[in-house]
Amino acid sequence: MNSKVLSKPFFERGAKIVAKELIGRRLVSRCGGHRAAGIIVEAEAYLPVNDPACHGARGKTKSNAVMFGPAGFAYVYSIHAGHCFNIVTGNVGEPEAVLIRAVEPQLGIKTLKRRRQNDNHRLLTTGPSRLCQAFGVNREQDGIDLTVRRKIWLEDVDYDGEIPVMVSPRIGVTSGESLKLRFVWKNNPYVSGPKKWRT
DNA sequence: CCACGGATGCGCT
DNA sequence: GCGCATCCGTGGA
Known part of the structure; x- marks a missing residue:
């Protein structure tokens, strides 16, 4: 067990730097009794x-x-x-978060295929809603602690060199389009969105 | 109670 | 690339 769970200090920073540094890390789910990563x-x-695209921009609501x-x-x-899966970042009282839009399947492929009812590898976890379905994430996971190995958590991963990260505008937002706040692993086949924003 | 729209996905061209 | 099915939280009546 040499994998390190990402802990509070990693997330207690601005959403932008956290989003960038999450590229290449591992997402693990134990939701529904099956392991997927x-x-x-x-x-x-x-x-x-x-x-303006941030859900917290117009004040706090129940959801x-x-x-x-x-x-x-x-x-x-x-x-x-x-559903869409986000990780809360920054300070208490300031609404900011990182939306996980896509992962490259690594563990539990059979589980992912069954939940998605699809054998196409690229369609298992490419896109926020597909990712949630494949990893068994729904509103019941709203508010759970992601820094303990319980239902969902994130792990550090060692790499030899730098990960090629590319920046682009966010997908599907109708306000704040000019902000370059989307980070992708350049040329990775499991990234969603238009091709010009993947390479 | 009801209308509305969104950080989407799928199927078809 | 494009149209539309689908659904729930929110806000106004």
Whole structure:
């Protein structure tokens, strides 16, 4: 067991730097009694100030309350016909988070395929809603602690060289489009979005 | 109670 | 690349 769980101090920083540094780390899920893991290849930052796309921008509500709490907790919300998985960052009282948009499947492929009812490897965890479905994440995980090995957690991963990270505008946001807050593992096949924002 | 829209996904062209 | 199915939280009546 040489894998290190990412702890509070890692997340108690700005969403932008956390999003960038999460590229290449490992996401592990034990939700639903089955183990699944993947390498994060795409993440977006949502900022506490000057970011109209952030859910916390128009104040605290029952469903986004976790965003205003301490870092290192899960903020899960439903959208369209699925869910999105976020990690709260920064200070208490300031709504900021990192949205995990895609991972490269690593462990529990059979589980991922069954939950997704799809054999296409690229469609298992590419996109925030697909990722949640594959990893068994739903609103029941809203507010859980991500810094302990319980339901979901994140682990450090060792690499020989630098990870090639590319920056782009965020996907699907209708406000704050000019902000370059999306980070991807350059040329990784499991990154979502238009090709010009993957390479 | 009901209308509305969104950090989406799928199927079809 | 594009249209539309789908669904739940939110806010106004």
